[in-house]
Amino acid sequence: MFQNYQYTVTERFLRYVQIDTQSDPHSKTQPSTEKQKDLSRILVTELKAIGVEDAHLDEFGYVYATIPSNTDKKVPVICFCSHVDTAPDCSGKDVKPIVHKNYDGSDIILPDDNTQVITTKEHPYLKTKIGDDIITASGNTLLGADDKAGVAIIMDLANFLITHPEIKHGEIKILFTPDEEIGRGVDKVDMKKLGADFGYTLDGGELGSLEDENFSADGVTINIYGIIAHPGTAKDKLVNALKVASSFLDSLPKDALSPETTDGRLGFVHPIHIEGIAEKVTVSFIIRDFVTAKLKEYESFLQQQLEATVKKFPGAKADFVVKEQYRNMKEVLDQNPQVTQFAEDAIKRAGIDFAKLIIRGGTDGSRFSYMGLPCPNLFTGEMALHSKHEYVSIQDMQKSVETLVHLARLWEERS
Secondary structure (H helix, E strand, O other): OOOOOOOOHHHHHHHHOOOOOEOOOOOOOOOOOOOHHHHHHHHHHHHHHHOOOOOEEOOOOOEEEEEOOOOOOOOOOEEEEEEOOEOOOOOOOOOOOEEEOOOOOOOEEOOOOOOOEEOOOOOHHHHHHOOOOEEEOOOOOOOOHHHHHHHHHHHHHHHHHHHOOOOOOOOEEEEEEOOHHHOOOOOOOOHHHHOOOEEEEEEEOOOOEEEEEEOEEEEEEEEEEOEOOOHHHOOOOOEOHHHHHHHHHHOOOOOOOOHHHOOOOOOEEEEEEEEEOOOEEEEEEEEEEOOHHHHHHHHHHHHHHHHHHHHOOOOOEEEEEEEEEEOOOHHHHOOOHHHHHHHHHHHHHOOOOOEEEEEOOOOHHHHHHOOOOOOOEEEOOOEOOOOOOOEEEHHHHHHHHHHHHHHHHHHHHOO
């Protein structure tokens, strides 16, 4: 089926990463940056050129498209989704992708900054890619494989299905989202217009991996109020909120319950932002665990630490506000086991070793799952995300395209 197919995923990927689509967490607009639409407009044009006639970009930066069913069977509508934005953590401007053909396992020294060296010691997965063709950036920017690898894979899937009408499949929806990297990827999705029953995000890493479990997440905002006074006459009057906040943060565990001390299924309490003056300080936290009920435990612990600290500073006050962010997709996917089962079977049909992984974070799919679209995450090959060491294997991307074709067929066969 794929022996004579000329994959388009590589040439698409190399084009897409050169378009700056970085999102902005400080922006109040949707999408957060207009430049994300620069890529989205190209995707619409390319989809229409392939023959996907209804492809369009909406005002919020979402690309919607439909590959019509070519079977007489009644098949659930499947959506494949990736995000066009790149992370604010590292520059995505003027990306210069480099293809390292037939990678030999040696260190990859990036030419625009010789201090940036990608090694198999720091990136063990790279050891398994000897003989593959590896794409990196040039040393001054991230690559943008997260998630332009996913975008390119879905585009090549569309190209394959349109040019191979003998492959039977149900109706397939394509969705490209903005602002995933800043947690707003699904904020303005029109679920009725999307019209899908089940979905898959293409935003995973290692070849053959499927992720159907992610952190549940809350955000906590703490405001600490001191008592302000002129420092020259402040004796027995001034209560410095900065000192209260410092004491509070210092009371948190040093060897547990933090990102830097946990891995696997262990959750954490993580301060991510602090700002203020002597009169008032605001501290923001993210709270994470795979077991949703544990979030309450962590929040109770945090609140107890806060209250104990405030008591040490008579006159100080504080408030504690919790905001739900997202939940573990597994709670929904366990009620729809065929979604992950078909993906596992598709990976195996592509001749790949299957691996089920967990996400110490969230994806668009975790939020989609609670919006009525059960949606695990599939591999793309993207690795070393959000950094100048980001890389992707061309062969991994091609295998992802094959997996999606098998997945579309499986849904049709088993309906």
